[in-house]
Amino acid sequence: MTIQTGKLTDPAVRAFVSAVNAHDENGFRELLTPDATMSDDGSDRDLTQWIDREIFASRGHMDVVKESNGGRDLVVDYRNDTWGEMRTRWHFDITDDGHISRFETGQA
Numbered sequence: 001m002t003i004q005t006g007k008l009t010d011p012a013v014r015a016f017v018s019a020v021n022a023h024d025e026n027g028f029r030e031l032l033t034p035d036a037t038m039s040d041d042g043s044d045r046d047l048t049q050w051i052d053r054e055i056f057a058s059r060g061h062m063d064v065v066k067e068s069n070g071g072r073d074l075v076v077d078y079r080n081d082t083w084g085e086m087r088t089r090w091h092f093d094i095t096d097d098g099h100i101s102r103f104e105t106g107q108a
Contacts (some may be wrong), residue, residue: 036099
């Protein structure tokens with residue numbers, strides 16, 4: 001059973017998932033701070049290259065299975081055209097003004 005995107009607790013995370021699923025790259029980038037960072041499976045990655053390759057060029061999609069930590073930690077069935085589907089975990093650092101300064105993902 002997945003959680004409907006509109007019912008996700010944290011507004012920034014909800015907008016992140018919505019932008020990924022709508023393939024809205026501009027909307028996605030507007031959610032990030034100018035100096036945002038990310039990691040994948042514990043290794044910091046180049047944010048621009050990673051989101052292009054893992055989300056937008058490969059048509060990524062997030063089905064949220066579980067949320068915790070006020071909606072800033074997710075378990076997601078993530079799929080894209082490159083890797084297929086996998087269960088992943090996501091953690092988001094959100095600024096006071098509601099932007100994402102860092103996200104971390106990896107296999108769950």
